[in-house]
Amino acid sequence: MKMGFIMKTTFSILKADVGGWPGHASVHPDLKKIANKQLAVAVKSKVLIDYHVTSCGDDLELIMTHTNGVDAKEVHSLAWDTFCEATEKARDLGLYGAGQDLLSDAFSGNIRGMGPGIAEMEFTERKAEPVVAFMMDKTEPGAFNFPIFKIFADPFNTAGLIIDPSCHDGFVFEVWDILQHKHVKLNTPEEMYDLLALIGAKSRFVVKRVFPKKTSKLPATEPVAVISSEKLYQIAGEYVGKDDPAGVVRAQSGLPALGEVLEGFSLGHLVSGWMRGSHNGPLMPVAVKDAKCTRFDGPPRVIALGFQLKNGKLTEPVDLFDDPAFDHTRVEAQHITDYMRRHGPFEPHRLPMEDMEYTTLPKVMKALGPRFKKTK
Ligand code: F6R
Ligand code: MG
Ligand code: MG
Numbered sequence: 005m006k007m008g009f010i011m012k013t014t015f016s017i018l019k020a021d022v023g024g025w026p027g028h029a030s031v032h033p034d035l036k037k038i039a040n041k042q043l044a045v046a047v048k049s050k051v052l053i054d055y056h057v058t059s060c061g062d063d064l065e066l067i068m069t070h071t072n073g074v075d076a077k078e079v080h081s082l083a084w085d086t087f088c089e090a091t092e093k094a095r096d097l098g099l100y101g102a103g104q105d106l107l108s109d110a111f112s113g114n115i116r117g118m119g120p121g122i123a124e125m126e127f128t129e130r131k132a133e134p135v136v137a138f139m140m141d142k143t144e145p146g147a148f149n150f151p152i153f154k155i156f157a158d159p160f161n162t163a164g165l166i167i168d169p170s171c172h173d174g175f176v177f178e179v180w181d182i183l184q185h186k187h188v189k190l191n192t193p194e195e196m197y198d199l200l201a202l203i204g205a206k207s208r209f210v211v212k213r214v215f216p217k218k219t220s221k222l223p224a225t226e227p228v229a230v231i232s233s234e235k236l237y238q239i240a241g242e243y244v245g246k247d248d249p250a251g252v253v254r255a256q257s258g259l260p261a262l263g264e265v266l267e268g269f270s271l272g273h274l275v276s277g278w279m280r281g282s283h284n285g286p287l288m289p290v291a292v293k294d295a296k297c298t299r300f301d302g303p304p305r306v307i308a309l310g311f312q313l314k315n316g317k318l319t320e321p322v323d324l325f326d327d328p329a330f331d332h333t334r335v336e337a338q339h340i341t342d343y344m345r346r347h348g349p350f351e352p353h354r355l356p357m358e359d360m361e362y363t364t365l366p367k368v369m370k371a372l373g374p375r376f377k378k379t380k
Contacts, residue, residue, distance in 0.1 A: 010128055012071065012073075012126050012127060012128050012129075012226075013053075013069055013070075013071065013126070013127065013128075013313065013315070013316045014069065014070050014076070014124060014126040015067075015068075015069055015124065015126075015135060015252050015313070016066075016068045016069070016070070016074070016079055016083075016122070016124040017066065017067050017068075017121075017124070017137055017250040017252060018068070018083035018121070018122055018124075019064060019066065019120060019121045019139065019232070019248070020063065020064060020087045020120035020121070021062045021064070021101065021104045021105045022035065022064055022087050022090045022094055022103055022104065022105060022106065023090070023093075023095075023097075023099030023100060023101060023102040023103070024062035024100040025062070025097075025099050025100070027301070028062045028100065028101065028301055029061065029062060029298060029301075030061060030062060030295070030296040031059035031061075031063065032093075032094070032097060034093055034097060035059075035064055035093055035094060035099075036058075038086065038090045038093055039057040039064060039066055039086050039090060042082065042085065042086040042089065043057065043066065043068065043082070046068075046082050051070065051078050051082055052068050052069065052070045052079070052082070053069045053070055053315070054068070054069045054318045055067060055069070055318075056137075056309065056311075056318060058292060058307070058321075059292075060141045060248070060305060060307050061248065061295060061296060061297040061305060062101075062141065062297070063121075063139065063248050064087070064090060065137075065139050065250065066083055067137050067309070068082075069316040069317070069318060071316065073126050074124040074126055075114055075116065077113045080111075080114050080115040080116075081111055081113070083115055083120065084106075084111045084115050084118070084120075085111075087105075087106055088103075088106065091106060105119040105120055105236065106118065106119050106120070107119035107236075107239055107240050118239075119234075119239060119240075120234070121234045121249055121250055122234065123230050123231055123249070123251050124230065124252075125213070125226070125227040125230040126226070127223075127226040127227065127254070128223060128226060129313055129314070129315070129316075130222075132256075132257075132314075133254065133312065133313040134254065134255045134256050134262055134310065134311070134312055134313075135252060135254050135311050135312075135313050136252070136253045136254075136255060136266075136308050136309065136310050137250065137251075137252055137309045137311070138250065138252070138253065138269075138306060138307070139248075139309075140248055140249050140250070140275075140287065140304065140305065140306045140307075141248045141295065141297055142248065142277045142278050142279075142285075142297050142301060142302045142303070142304040142305065143248060143249070143275040143276060143278070143287060143304040144206075144207065144235070144247045144249065144275070144276055144281075145231055145232060145234070145247055146203075146207055146209070146210045146275075146276070147206070147249060147273075147275035147276070147287055147304070147306075148210070148231045148249060149204075149206045149209075149210060150206070150268075151268035151269050151273070152177075152214060152229060152251070152253075152268070153177075153199070153200070153203060153211070154267070154268040155229075155253065155260050155265050155267075155268040156174075156175040156177070156214050156228075156229065156260065157174065157175065157177070157196055157199070161264060161268055162261075162267070164259075164261060164264060165193075168258075170220065170221055170257075171258065171259070171260065173219045174191065174192040174193045174194075174217060175191075175214050175216060175217065175228070176189055176190070176216070176217060176224075177190050177191075177192060177199055177203075177214055178211070178213040178214070178215065179199065179202050179203060179209050179210070179211055179212065180212045180233055181202075181208060181209055182208060182209070182210055182233060182235055182238070183208050187212065188202075189215075190202075191217070206276070207276060207359055210231065210233050211229075211231055212230065212231060212233050213227040213229060213230050213231075214227060214228050214230075216228055216258070220258060221258050222258055228254045228259050229251065230251065230252050232247075232249045232250045232251065233249075234247055234249075235247045237281075237362035242362060248277070253265050262310065262324075266308065269289045269306060269308070269325070269330075269333070270289075270330070270333050271333070272287060272288055272289070272333045272336050272337035272340060273286065273287055274286060274340075276355055277302075277304050278300065278301060278302040279300045279301045279302065280301075280363060280364070282359075282360060282363050282365070283300075283302075283344075283354055284352055284355065285300075285302055285303045285341060285344050285353075286304070286336070286337040286340040286344070287303075287304045287306055287337070288303050288304065288305050288306070288333070288334055289306050289307075289325040289330050289333055289334070290305050290306070290307060291307070291323050292307050292309070292326070293323075293326070295307045300345060303337060303341045306325070307325060308323075308324040309321035309323060309324065310322040
């Protein structure tokens with residue numbers, strides 16, 4: 005959107021699982037080829053300024069920059085058409101679950117609610133604008149709650165909250181109640197305990213955006229982080245694959261430094277998703293080349309691509325978790341994987357009953373129903 009003379013940039017990640025190779029493990033290169041071709045055409049026709057296509061697990065990820073603002077019809081229809089063409093290819097190749105995340109046949113101007121995940125934000129570029137695109141597989145939007153809290157509100161993670169005057173006032177978190185379709189804005193550090201009371205319940209409350217405060221030198225209305233919050237089971241009404249999320253985080257000069265942003269992912273924290281969308285397990289930060297889900301369809305993974313942005317143009321990405329500094333987190337995640345796996349079908353490896361509601365378990369329970377006798 006053009007505002008006066010200031011051109012704002014929109015950074016969009018639109019993602020979908022349109023077919024796995026093999027099973028739900030990864031994305032076939034032919035699907036990425038289609039996406040690259042479609043988005044290159046969109047740059048020529050000036051719908052996009054720039055793009056980068058990648059994948060995380062079985063999710064095809066379209067990273068795009070443009071000046072059309074969030075929820076722009078031309079960008080969403082471009083993504084939709086790309087996912088549809090990739091689905092056709094997936095069908096030709098016999099890939100698994102072709103078109104899995106495309107839950108509607110008719111595109112009506114906005115991809116929201118149609119299956120794909122969306123993380124978009126529009127902002128005024130600073131003189132130098134570092135942006136990180138995070139993409140996860142085999143988990144849900146609430147998996148971002150922990151690292152986003154660490155990055156923007158925990159001084160033990162982000163030194164800048166203490167020692168950088170331009171971070172010192174803290175940030176504003178927009179939290180969505182994804183069951184009741186409501187949202188609330190909470191200020192940190194003042195309302196940190198209220199924030200944690202909500203976002204600790206990560207299957208229901210998700211951090212959607214983070215904003216600078218009014219006292220910041222950055223515009224308080226422009227997000228500095230955004231997370232996709234689509235819950236596929238709520239859209240489809242039944243389990244159709246997990247809602248593997250994506251997020252965008254801006255860094256440096258008045259915001260957490262790049263290293264403080266990445267530090268938020270150094271625990272290998274426990275997230276929900278993994279096998280059959282029904283298990284808790286550690287989130288393992290990996291290089292793009294390792295972003296394929298194998299053991300027990302996981303463990304859940306996150307990749308991070310870092311860009312510098314200039315007038316909407318992207319530099320080549322840096323594969324930020326492709327670094328020995330994250331080896332320890334990965335090894336630890338594998339120990340946690342062993343430990344969690346040994347629990348088999350027992351909670352808390354398997355999700356609690358209320359989170360199993362949209363899986364295939366209720367069908368099994370239904371069959372048992374008539375055999376239950378009243379306990380006296
Ligand atoms: C999790 C995921 C996989 C599948 C599992 C069973 O997000 O996609 O773990 O749930 O492989 O898949 P189906 O039911 O397709 O055989
Ligand atoms: Mg899949
Ligand atoms: Mg996936």
